Amino acid sequence: MNKDFKVAIVTGAGTGVGKAISAALLNEGYRVVMTGRRREVLEKAAQETGGEPLLVVADVTDPDSVKALFSKVNETFGRLDLLVNNAGIGAPAIPLEELTLEQWRSVVDTNLTGTFLCTQEAFRIMKYQNPRGGRIINNGSVSAYAPRPFSAAYTATKHAVLGLTKSTSLDGRAYDIACGQIDIGNAATDMAAKIASGILQPNGTVMAEPTIDPVHVAEAVVYMAGLPLNANVLNMTVMATKMPFVGRG
Numbered sequence: 001m002n003k004d005f006k007v008a009i010v011t012g013a014g015t016g017v018g019k020a021i022s023a024a025l026l027n028e029g030y031r032v033v034m035t036g037r038r039r040e041v042l043e044k045a046a047q048e049t050g051g052e053p054l055l056v057v058a059d060v061t062d063p064d065s066v067k068a069l070f071s072k073v074n075e076t077f078g079r080l081d082l083l084v085n086n087a088g089i090g091a092p093a094i095p096l097e098e099l100t101l102e103q104w105r106s107v108v109d110t111n112l113t114g115t116f117l118c119t120q121e122a123f124r125i126m127k128y129q130n131p132r133g134g135r136i137i138n139n140g141s142v143s144a145y146a147p148r149p150f151s152a153a154y155t156a157t158k159h160a161v162l163g164l165t166k167s168t169s170l171d172g173r174a175y176d177i178a179c180g181q182i183d184i185g186n187a188a189t190d191m192a193a194k195i196a197s198g199i200l201q202p203n204g205t206v207m208a209e210p211t212i213d214p215v216h217v218a219e220a221v222v223y224m225a226g227l228p229l230n231a232n233v234l235n236m237t238v239m240a241t242k243m244p245f246v247g248r249g
Helices: 014-029 041-051 063-075 099-127 152-175 190-197 214-226
Strands: 007-011 031-036 053-055 082-085 134-139 177-185 235-239
Touching: 007 014, 007 063, 007 099, 007 214, 014 031, 014 041, 014 082, 031 041, 031 063, 031 177, 041 053, 053 063, 063 099, 082 099, 082 214, 099 134, 099 152, 099 177, 134 152, 134 214, 152 177, 177 214
Parallel strands: 007 031, 007 082, 031 053, 082 134, 134 177, 177 235
Antiparallel strands: none
16 A cells, blocks of 8 residues: 555535645645535635645535545545544524524534544544554534533534544544544634624623634644654644633633
């Protein structure tokens, strides 16, 4: 097997953090598989990366779609070295009691179940390939530790992803599969656009918060991915220095 390159899958790769991670990995010489639900978005993102990624349309909430994604990657490259579970969504910022079951399930299915399904398929490749093993990096959030107002679904899934990261790290030991999590605070993406213009605070006020370029998150992922498999960053927080996360409100 030619080991002059490594193979990476990035979910939710069409926008924001996922696009930035894909570009950074391509720049490091990875063969990158960019995946998301909308081909036109992936194609535009691929052009902006300046590289030549493999584009695979897939829905992480659909088990059959996830299986097809990983089968395509295995058939094309014969191995998988890195999975970045980046796909994620939020629910409307409304009082907890007004959140519909459909809205709740949509966030859980994408952020938690999607991460689980992709992790399962990565294990099924990484356990048996030669050389054995690989790395999984989950996109967490500072919401894995502290919620924003009206974010029950998103916060619950990010707490759950933290637990999944730890279980994946433990269960992967025997197979040289390392798993870590990057917790992001205020990356300047479309999903977080309201942060810079003004977002609800726990005391009821609305305040603009500082943000960071997703490139900084991508650089951190490249560092995590570049470690040998006997070393692991279990958790890393990359955040806007002055965002109101650390301290008392």
